[in-house]
Amino acid sequence: MPIDPGFILPLLPHKPGVYQFLDSSGTIIYIGKAIDLRKRVSSYFSKNQSGKTSVMLKKAVQLRHIVTDNESDALLLENNLVKKHQPRYNILLKDDKTYPWICIKKEPFLRVFSTRNTIRDGSVYFGPYTSGLMVKTLLELIRQLYRLRTCSLNLTKSNIESGKFKVCLEYHLGN
Secondary structure (H helix, E strand, C coil), rough: CCCCCHHHHCCCCCCCEEEEECCCCCCEEEEEEEECCCHHHHHCCCCCCCCHHHHHHHHHHHHEEEECCCHHHHHHHHHHHHHHHHHHHHCCCCCCCCEEEEEEECCCEEEEEEEECCCCCCEEEHHHHHHHHHHHHHHHHHHHHCCCCCCCCCCHHHHHHHHCCCCCHHHHHHC
16 A cells, blocks of 8 residues: 555655655665654655655555754665665665765875775775865865874885885975
8 A cells, every 4th residue: 555645754854864765564665854843754755756756656555754853864875775675766875976075094094085985994984074165174174283294195115114105295394
């Protein structure tokens, strides 16, 4: 039995969060985020829907929602849930989009940079961030406060001792 908007919509809060449409087998077929859950979900039941949305709504028999503190939390939760469940109708987020992190690379000379991939190599990661501008601003602040290198040269002990690398320009400038 399809979702009854007259029943489900009054139950949704006017708060940010993530919503999930499920099919008759309990499989999540679509995950979305909203600044206002009630307004966003109600938009699915308007007359003008795309073909994909109409088909998805015909298959949906249940709606679940998760309230978040803010839009950024909803965005991150949606992204993580889409990657975990890979719903059929989430074509837009299946591109494996990731959010930026700040990485402090654990190397002989610490290095700080932005990355979209986290790997378990002993580095310390902060994030994820929903704003690339925020990451850039934080990196500038970190570099002003701490004298961490920004180059990506392979500064292993053997490379340094062999004289493979010269001192970088930032070092000469006192940065």
